[in-house]
Amino acid sequence: DAGITQSPRYKITETGRQVTLMCHQTWSHSYMFWYRQDLGHGLRLIYYSAAADITDKGEVPDGYVVSRSKTENFPLTLESATRSQTSVYFCASSESPTTSGRKGDTQYFGPGTRLTVL
Amino acid sequence: AQSVAQPEDQVNVAEGNPLTVKCTYSVSGNPYLFWYVQYPNRGLQFLLKYITGDNLVKGSYGFEAEFNKSQTSFHLKKPSALVSDSALYFCAVRDSMNTGFQKLVFGTGTRLLVSP
Numbered sequence: 001d002a003g004i005t006q007s008p009r010y011k012i013t014e015t016g017r018q019v020t021l022m023c024h025q026t027w028s029h030s031y032m033f034w035y036r037q038d039l040g041h042g043l044r045l046i047y048y049s050a051a052a053d054i055t056d057k058g059e060v061p062d063g064y065v066v067s068r069s070k071t072e073n074f075p076l077t078l079e080s081a082t083r084s085q086t087s088v089y090f091c092a093s094s095e096s097p098t099t100s101g102r103k104g105d106t107q108y109f110g111p112g113t114r115l116t117v118l
Numbered sequence: 119a120q121s122v123a124q125p126e127d128q129v130n131v132a133e134g135n136p137l138t139v140k141c142t143y144s145v146s147g148n149p150y151l152f153w154y155v156q157y158p159n160r161g162l163q164f165l166l167k168y169i170t171g172d173n174l175v176k177g178s179y180g181f182e183a184e185f186n187k188s189q190t191s192f193h194l195k196k197p198s199a200l201v202s203d204s205a206l207y208f209c210a211v212r213d214s215m216n217t218g219f220q221k222l223v224f225g226t227g228t229r230l231l232v233s234p
Contacts, residue, residue, distance in 0.1 A: 004161075035224075042208060042226040043162075058221070090161055105150055105169060105212065107222060109161035 003027065006091050006110040014118050019078045021113050023091030031094045032074040033107060034058075034066065036087040043090065049074055050096075081117045089113045120145040120213045124225035131199045132233050139194040139228045141209030151192040152210040152222065153183055162208060168192060179203070199232045206230075 004025040013019050023032065034046040045058030047066040055066050063085060065077045074093075078085055092107040121144045131137045143149055150169050154162040166177025173185045183194045194207060209225040 040226060043224040045221060048221075092162075106152070106164055106167060108164065109154075111161045112159075 004091060004093055004108055004110040006089075006113050008113060009111065010114050012116045012118065013081050015082060016080050019081050019115065021076045021078075021089055021091075021115070023074045023076070023110060025072055025074075025091075025093045025108075025110075027093060027095075027108075028071060029093035029108075030071070030096045031107075032068065033092040033094075034064070034074070034076045035090045035092065036060065036085075037090060037112070038087050046076065046089075078115075081115075083117050085115065086117045087115060089115060120149070120211050120223045122209050122211045122223055122225040124207075124209055124228045126228050127226075128229045128231065130231050130233065133201050134198050137196050137199040137203070137230065137232070139207050139209075139230060141192045141194065141225060142190050143192060143209070143211040144190065145211060145213040148214040149192075150212040150214055151183070151185060152212075153177065153181070153192075153194050154208045154210065154224075155179075156206040156208065156227075158205075165194070165207075199230075201232045201234055204230055204232045 007022045030051050033048045035043040037043050044060050046064050049055045049068045052068050052071050068074050090112045091110040094107045123142045152167045153165040156162045165181050166175050168175045168185045176182045181196050206227045206229050208227050210222045212222050
């Protein structure tokens with residue numbers, strides 16, 4: 001049971017370059033999320049998706065683009081990386097909130113990608 | 119809008135002693151509350167959640183949390199700490215009135231250090 005995986009685990013890039021972070025889940029969860037983790041801020045939601053081809057902005061979406069052509073994949077793209085986007089990025093997934101027993105309220109996280117923008 | 123406060127950046131406790139990691143919240147309606155733990159270089163792992171019902175919630179690894187509506191708190195507790203409990207702990211809240219997307223709001227985290 002692979003669960004939720006992220007790649008790469010570590011990435012160093014330069015200002016202005018495009019970077020794509022990958023997220024893959026094997027549970028067929030309908031919901032997927034991207035967070036960034038920064039000291040003093042905890043986790044902040046960047047984008048989320050309720051299903052394939054349905055995405056919406058979170059708290060800090062500027063400078064990021066997402067897509068979800070397949071249920072299991074939710075890539076995050078930094079179109080032109082900036083130093084302020086140096087962070088640890090976490091992908092998460094959950095069942096639908098309409099799932100019985102409120103299983104959909106629990107999000108499950110990937111191992112993270114540490115991104116450094118020079 | 120919902121918010122979460124974890125007033126302590128770090129909690130130090132000796133192995134075998136009880137531990138408490140504090141969390142207070144603010145929501146418009148009834149809260150859904152969560153605790154997650156993060157070990158070094160790992161993602162967040164779900165520990166426990168309060169949705170409704172019994173105010174004392176039991177979770178993984180011997181942890182429990184008590185929901186206190188009057189104090190708007192959801193403190194994480196464990197009767198006897200282990201060195202292996204040393205990690206970063208996050209409290210999170212979702213407003214039950216938000217029936218659309220499941221936007222969780224996380225606290226800034228509390229580092230727990232358990233000394234041998």
